Amino acid sequence: MRRREFLLGAAAVCALPGPGLAAAYPDRPVRVVVAFAAGGGTDLIGRTVAQRLQAVLGQPFVVENRGGAGGNIGTDLIAKAPADGYSLLLGYSSNFVISPFLYDDLAYKPLKDFAPISLVATATNILAAHPSLPASNLKELQAYAKANPRKAYFGTAGVGTLGHLTGELFGSVAGVEIVHAPYKGNSAALTDLLAGRVQLFAGSPAVVMEFVRNGRLKALAVASPQREPGMPEIPTFIEQGFAVEALAWFGLLAPAGTPAGVIDTLNKAVVTALDDKEVKESFAKLGYEVTTSTPAVFADFIRTDYDRWQKVIKAAGIKAE
Known part of the structure; x- marks a missing residue:
């Protein structure tokens, strides 16, 4: 079974509203931070996700490009944003599972400061x-x-x-x-x-x-x-015969502490929004495969990647230049 099929199957668990669902959410525009400059592939993925979420949920999802420090600045911005569901991050794998081991002064904690919503896309090496x-x-x-x-x-x-x-x-x-x-x-x-x-x-x-x-x-x-x-x-x-797995990925995340009902609403919307032939084709042109998940599967995915690259980076003695 391919990774997209497995994760999409897991996402079906979130198809029904969970306890504490905020029925009125969203009732105003939602900010989606892309931690890289406008015009690149990351920006295109972020804008596609935002447009599709707007269509599903009926409120504007507005992309805000906050580049710098290889994506770490924009990522930190959402780590410190209000946990109300109105500030989201299109997270990139490097900022969650590589940067923590390259930079001694990283301002955010990737496993503690965010609430995973869903994977969005993956690409192999x-x-x-x-x-x-x-x-x-x-x-x-x-x-x-x-x-x-x-x-x-x-x-x-x-x-x-x-x-x-x-x-x-x-x-x-x-x-x-x-x-x-x-x-x-x-x-x-x-x-x-x-x-x-x-x-x-x-x-x-x-x-x-x-x-x-x-x-x-x-x-x-x-x-x-x-x-x-x-x-x-x-x-x-x-x-x-070689245990090597390396996927680049994008995912949607909120600040830690965001209400579970809001996370469930967003997860359901992401799964619906990205199950679309046009979206899949546009991502494929960038070398990415649409890949959605439940929040729990996404959290486990981040932890596995985090542990994998921590070992590799420490063993090789790699530091940012």
Whole structure:
């Protein structure tokens, strides 16, 4: 069963109003903070969610872009907002499960300061290779890296990115040393990968799939629990015997202490709003899959991701640059 189907099935539990449901909610406009600048993929996802919630609940859901510090500023804004359901966050995975271990002075506590409402979307990571690397699957890469320690370099969009952590986790699980080569963005990493100056890339499939399909690169694995429908020919890390799972995600959250009835209303609305072919297609163009959940499933999802990346970051000694 694919992750979206599992989580959507779990979301059905929230289909009926729960105890303490605030029947009048919402009775005025709701602010939805997107912790990144306007115009990017995150902003598009946030505005799509806001528009669809407005259609379902009948009140304006107004996006407010509050970028800065890689999303940490806008995230903190909602951590400290009134817990009344009128200030929400389109949360991004990095700010909840990676930033806490990169920054010593993070102003919010991701597991305590928020009330999860629902997942919104997820995207996998990919490990791709230059054709000159004598490995076409992970077992062969493991063998090569063991015979040639610290000679295989994996490029990423930067220190502390999900691609960086994916590569580090694979190295740890496989018992090999592959060297991180951080770049200032995906474009520079891709340029050096295509030129063979680095042998591997870990990050978003959207960066490399054009070149995988035309034979200039080869895909070794995706880091989702199951194969991806848009690239079913690429095996997962897990099916090749390596316990590596790395999903980027967006989710809707409220400040901790928001009434349970409000959370239930919003959860039901999110599930309804995103069960739409047009929404799914627009997210797919950004490399994301619509993925909804119950509040409890989302909370467990965050905790699992939090624990996973805490171990990887501490073991690798990663700190923000």
